[in-house]
Amino acid sequence: xxxxxxxxxxxxxxxxxxxxxxxxxxxxxxxxxxxxxxxxxxxxxxxxxxxxxxxxxxxxxxxxxxxxxxxxxxxxxxxxxxxxxxxxxxxxxxxxxxxxxxxxxxxxxxxxxxxxxxxxxxxxxxxxxxxxxxxxxxxxxxxxxxxxxxxxxxxxxxxx
Numbered sequence: 001x002x003x004x005x006x007x008x009x010x011x012x013x014x015x016x017x018x019x020x021x022x023x024x025x026x027x028x029x030x031x032x033x034x035x036x037x038x039x040x041x042x043x044x045x046x047x048x049x050x051x052x053x054x055x056x057x058x059x060x061x062x063x064x065x066x067x068x069x070x071x072x073x074x075x076x077x078x079x080x081x082x083x084x085x086x087x088x089x090x091x092x093x094x095x096x097x098x099x100x101x102x103x104x105x106x107x108x109x110x111x112x113x114x115x116x117x118x119x120x121x122x123x124x125x126x127x128x129x130x131x132x133x134x135x136x137x138x139x140x141x142x143x144x145x146x147x148x149x150x151x152x153x154x155x156x157x158x159x160x
Contacts, residue, residue, distance in 0.1 A: 003160055006156075007156040007160065010152050010155050010156050010159075011149060011152035011153055011156060012152070013152065014148045014149065014151045014152030014155065015145065015148045015149040015152055016148070017148050018144040018145040018146070018147055018148020018149065018151075019144070019145045019148065021140075021141075021144040021145075021148075022137075022140075022141035022142070022144045022145045025133070025136055025137040025140055025141050025144075026137045026141060028093065028133050028137070029130065029133040029134045029136075029137045031064070031092075032096065032126060032129060032130040032133050033130060034063050034064040035063075035064050035066060035096070035100075035126060036123060036126055036127060036130060037063040037064070038060035038061070038062075038063035038064045038066070038067045039060065039119055039122060039123050039126070040123065041056075041059055041060045041062070041063060042056040042057065042059070042060045042067070042119055043116060043119045043120070043123070045059050045060075046112060046115055046116060046119070047112075047116060050112065053074070053079050053107055053115065054071055054074045054075070054079065057070050057071035057074060057079075057083075058071040065090075066086055066087070066090050066092075066100075067086075069086040069089060069090070070082050070083040070085075070086035073085050073086055078108070079107045079108065080104050080105060080107050080108045081104075083100075083103070083104035083107055084101060084104045087100050087101060087104065095129050096126070096129060099122060099125045099126055099129065100122070100126075102122070103118060103119075103121075103122040106118030106121075106122075
């Protein structure tokens with residue numbers, strides 16, 4: 001009876017480790033989708049309302065806290081360094097950090113056309129990363145959760 005309980009615990013714990021990896025992959029893809037929505041909101045604010053960047057950032061903050069943090073920091077310093085600092089404080093992967101860092105440099109554009117081009121380029125690059133993250137979440141997510149369970153089963157077989 002004790003061996004059976006230990007076996008179930010081992011299989012369950014290994015499955016939970018794999019499931020945790022799956023959840024992290026899915027949450028990354030979801031977060032990238034929210035950032036893309038925020039960028040689209042910023043583009044709409046600038047294109048239709050001719051809103052200044054700090055206001056567009058605060059409106060995009062409804063989609064992701066990265067934009068809220070950048071809008072808050074923009075009150076203290078210029079918009080480019082505020083967005084860069086918000087990126088540093090956030091927990092993003094290296095690929096997203098690189099794209100958003102380039103985007104933060106382009107936030108200092110003075111005309112509407114330059115800002116819209118910067119937003120469009122950033123959205124295009126992040127869309128590619130988002131697609132890859134979705135594929136990874138679908139493909140590797142199942143592998144991690146199923147592999148965790150199988151690894152737990154293998155450990156049980158080897159120990160007992």
